Each structure stands twice: as C-alpha cells, then as structure tokens.
Amino acid sequence: MARRRRPVGPLDLRSQAILRAVIEEYVTSAIPVGSQALVERYGLGVSSATVRSILAELEMNGLLTHPHTSAGRIPTDAGYRFFVESIVEAVPLPAIEQLMIRHQFGQVEFASEHWFRLAATTLASVTRAAGLATPAKPRDAHIRRIDLVAINERMASLILVLREGSIKQALITLEGDEAIDQPTLNKAAAILNTRLVDQTAQRAAARLATLRDDDRVEALARRVGARIVRIVQEYDATAIEEVFSDGLLNVMEAPEFAQSDKLRRVFSALENRSYLGELVGSVAGAGRIQVFIGHENQPLEMQDVSLVLAPYGRPGRAIGVVGVLGPTRMSYSQAIGTVRFVSGLMNELVDHLYA
Amino acid sequence: MARRRRPVGPLDLRSQAILRAVIEEYVTSAIPVGSQALVERYGLGVSSATVRSILAELEMNGLLTHPHTSAGRIPTDAGYRFFVESIVEAVPLPAIEQLMIRHQFGQVEFASEHWFRLAATTLASVTRAAGLATPAKPRDAHIRRIDLVAINERMASLILVLREGSIKQALITLEGDEAIDQPTLNKAAAILNTRLVDQTAQRAAARLATLRDDDRVEALARRVGARIVRIVQEYDATAIEEVFSDGLLNVMEAPEFAQSDKLRRVFSALENRSYLGELVGSVAGAGRIQVFIGHENQPLEMQDVSLVLAPYGRPGRAIGVVGVLGPTRMSYSQAIGTVRFVSGLMNELVDHLYA
C-alpha cells in the first residue's frame, strides 16, 4: 500500500519549509493541501510544479500522504513527528494570555484540588482541544492526620489526611464488644496520631505491632490502624488516581470526526482511563514534556488523536500531569507552548505548598 | 404542519393495545412500524386495514406520527407521555438482577461516596442508557468535626466533616503574628469543635460571636470559624453538588444518533450540568419518580432525550437523585422499574447510616 520509505534523514531547508507549510495549512483548514495553494498562500518563490516534486519527495520519505490521486497532501503521523522533533519551536503563550491564566488561578480557592481542575479547563479553552490533568500524587504517601468520628452506635467514620493534602475516608463498623462512644474514638485516634503521623504505609504497619490486644482502646486502634495501612498501600499502588478532563466537545467538533463512528471512537478514547493512566505514568517518570501522535498510541481508538503531556510537581515528592488531547491534526506548537506554561505555573503553585 | 389534534381523552382498549404495540416495536427496532408488521407480530385479531384506521386515529390524537407518507408510524413525545401515564405498568426488575445488584453494592467500600457512583454505573449497565446519580445532600448541613493541620509556617489545612459524611477541605493562610504551630492549631480546633459541632451555618455564626479578639488562639479560631461558616453556607446554597454519570456511550450508540451533529447535541446535553441540576432539584422536591420526555425539556439539545429520575434518602435530612438518561425511544417500563429498585436500595443504605 504505502510506497517504499527512505529513512528520514536530515531534510534540506526548502523541504522543511514546505513540510511546515503543508502542516500549518492543513492544521487550520482540515482539507488536503495542493501544490497550487502552497505557492499562492506561502511566498515560496517557486512554481507549483517544483513544489509538486518536493511534495512527492516528502511523500517518498513517509512524511506526507494523499488520500487519493486527485487530492492534495496531508501529513502522516511520521510527518507530524518529524515536525515536532526537528522543525517546530514551541510558541510561548502570549503574555496577555499568561496574565489572564495567572489571574484565574489567583481567583480560585487556594487548594491543589481546585488547581488541577482549573488547569484542565484552562488548557481546553486556550488550545481548543481537550484539557487533561491529574492531581499531584506522591511516590510514598505519608500520613499526616487521623480522625475518628462516631456516626451511630455501631459505625464510625475514619478520616485520613495524607501529607500532600489528599483525604481518604472510610466507614469503620465496630465489632462485638468494641468501644463505641466518641471519647473512646478520640483516645484511639490520639494513639494512632502519635504513632503513625509522618509514617509511610510500611513503617506505619511496623509501628502498629506494639499495640496491645488486651486493652479495649488499643485493640480498636490496632484494628483501625490496619485499615489505614491498607488504604495507604492501595493509594500507593494506584499509579494515577484520577484523570480530570474538560472540553471534550472541542475535540468532537473537529471535522475529521464528522462520521459518527469516528466520533464515538474518540469519545471512548477519552474515556479510556487505563491507557491515559499508563501514559501519564510514563510522562511522570520521564520528567519532561512528551508528545504522542496518532498511531504511536497502541489502543485502536486512540490512533486518531494526539496527546501533549507534561509533568508538574516536585520529583520524589509529588508528581502530577497536565496536558491536552486533540486530533492528530492539531497545532503542536501552540499546544506545546501552552502545556509548558501551565505545567510551569503548577510547579510554582506546588512549590508554594512545600516551601 | 401537524394535523389538528383532538384533546387526548380516554382511549378504548384496542387503541391502547395498538399504541402499546407500536411503542414496544419501535423501542426495540428503531424503525417506523407499519400496520402489517403489527398484525403479524402482535396477535391483534384484525386485518392491517383496520389497524391502519386506528393508527390514523391515534395520529389525529397526536400520539403517533409518520416521517413521510410511505413510512410506518413512530410515537410522538405525547404518545410516550400517554403511554407512561396511562398504559405502562412499571416492570419490576427481575429477581436475579436485583440479587446481582445487591451483591455488587455489598462488595464495595461501605461509604456513600462509592454508592452513588455505583448506582449510576448499575443503572447504565442494566438499562443500556446513561446512568445518573448525585450524592445525598442535606437541606441544612450540620458540622460534625473540624480539624486543623499545619502544612508549613504560614499555611494550615482545614478539614471540615459534615454530618451526612461529606468532607470539605480548605487552605488557611495565616496572617501577621497569628499562631502557627500544630499545638496552637489543635487548641483552636478544640475550641471550634466544642462550639460548632452539630450546628448549622447560621447557628455556628452566632456561636462565634462570643470568641474574644484579644486572645491569640481565640482570634485564630474566630477567623477559621468564619471561613467554616462561609464554606457551609456555600454548600447549603448549591442545590446539587455533583451529577455523576456513567455509560454515556450506551446512549451514543443508539441509531437515532447516527448523524454526528445529533450525537454532539446529545453529548452536550449530557454535559449540560445546569439543566440536569435543575431537574434533579425539582425531583428531589417532588419526592417521587419522574419522567421527562423529549420536548418536555426546555434546552434544545435535550429534546432528543428522555430522563427517568427518582429521589432517594431521607426527606428533611439528606436527599439525592438517581436516574437514567436515554433516547426518547427508550424502554420506559424497564427504566422506571430499574430506577425504582435502585432508588429503593439507596434508601436502605442511607437508612443504615442514619439508624
């Protein structure tokens, strides 16, 4: 089907300029771009015939393709990849937009939970693609505070605050003759707080071993402590807790998703949390901005979309990811610039918390 | 355009049976149903010509329509409405499914936050439409517990537990020479707990007035207390906190949404939280299961879909809503039966918490 591809080597400047022109034109218009249009709209100083021969060459290199003989050229995933790697310089976000975004972040409640949602919303509205964001999550969670609140005679609510600010809640049902009133719960919570605060799951488990079984309160504390350890372990084990997304409609409005089956594919792509989680994990590991283009994504329903993802936070302490998801035909330069700015902003905000 | 409609009066039994047959047939097949098909598939004991005259009559009454001359009949929104009001008896969920659902709820963490999500997921998978659920929210929130945790020298985290189990978190930035260390925060929290626990926002505000300004700890408590009051007031003011949805893909796969613009409309309908919130509020107020069919919904993008919503919880204490959203061509009998069962189940679970 595809012609034999030469390995993509260094490209002479004129070819690069034309590749760039094709991509820019196609990104805005969404229709295959022909040699004539390129000559007219980009002052290339050569005739359409010359452009045609270069287009043919770029196609030979696998950077462009055309849907049918009488159609113009469109970039391949490899074309976008080459463009992102070698040609594009990330366009920094205009100063006015930077200011507006900073202002928005200033408006919002001073809490990381709001921030990462706002990051997704902001990315969506600026790039006109779908914005993604995950909360910052630590490698090994540390317990910061434990609270027990009586609900009725047989149930209590366990509230567990972790160091980076996330809160876990669980219901404790009391067994047999276990103590039940709020004062007893307070005593148990006090025991747990003195022993477990600032500990990881592993260390917390060890600290529980010394609790006595023959004392009512200590036995209760021990049981609740075991539950806490399980909760923290589970939290540590999940790579990504939650991927928040916004502006999915932006993506769905792209003309390439006019057929409803494609549209559905995109939608299920957006819902494919497991793969998103996987990507997000790898980005958090790599520690720098990353771009995943079309077929570079394994899942079938993801092969029509691209992602630009960047980590934020403090390596070793808490890491989250922000980014955008759009059609492969997206403005990578703008997306990269915007994602870079927002992740930088999130860095500042996290720094505030840990300073 | 539409023929003159007679007011929908009582319908003779045979007409009802035929209306029912048209709806059942159309709900499963999604193609307009003709007189012949009705005679063949439903033992009506009359000829297709007779059925045709009754169909014409039903159309005169505004209960049916046909897309074009040579097409079969499809129900109008009014037809569905009449069906739901007068003809359908809610099909109770099969015992096996009831058991399976109960089992699933038993598996999950014993916490209302998980339950309402599970309710949406369950409704989606059983009805093959989109499942919706909101957490149970009290009319006037009562404070159950207040906690202050130091983050660094200038910031503390406020954790506020409300009576029905929801948790609010906020960052407190300390001012000027305010006390800062954990012991001081503990004292402030203790003051707040003794004064504000079991209080509503209004009563809490009054209780704060007696705090002295010239005492470091009490001044801190007062400031934090004011913040707490604001948070609770804001929580009371929002009618619906969150509408969780699942199984949107089910709806998108319906053949009536094959054109991508319709599909997008449905999607933005699903994202239209403000209207959903409004509906949910009215359902919570009405206190019984309610059905909203097609054009009965004001927003344009909602006019192709129907909702079946039921409240759950304890009137006067905490009320939430569960339900489904599907194409107007949905099985109302099954939807109503399923929603009824799930809301009943949620009632039981809430009762457990308040017993």
Next chain:
DNA sequence: GTTAGCACTCTCACCAGTTGAGTGCCAACC
C-alpha cells in the same frame, strides 16, 4: 364496523455521466 383491493407517495439504492481539483510526467528552458 371490518375487510380486500388498488392507486398513490415517497424513500432508498443503484447507475451513468459530468465536473473539477490535483497529480505525475515530459520536453523545454535557464
């Protein structure tokens, strides 16, 4: 009131012809 028969209407699928955009190739040119 019900039924069989029949003319009528309208959608849908299929087909052929036409248009136009864009390509690939080639001979001529600088």
Next chain:
DNA sequence: GGTTGGCACTCAACTGGTGAGAGTGCTAAC
C-alpha cells in the same frame, strides 16, 4: 541540474434518472 509550463490522467463528489419496495389512504363490498 534544477525549474518550469503544458498536458494527459485519475478519482472523489455531485447530479439526475430509474426501479423496487414499503406503507399509506381510499373505496366498495361484506
């Protein structure tokens, strides 16, 4: 040798026409 104008070729997209099929509405007979 790279560049250019010219030209034949290809193919999607549109157009109009035709026939089949489904389902209706009407009417006359039962």
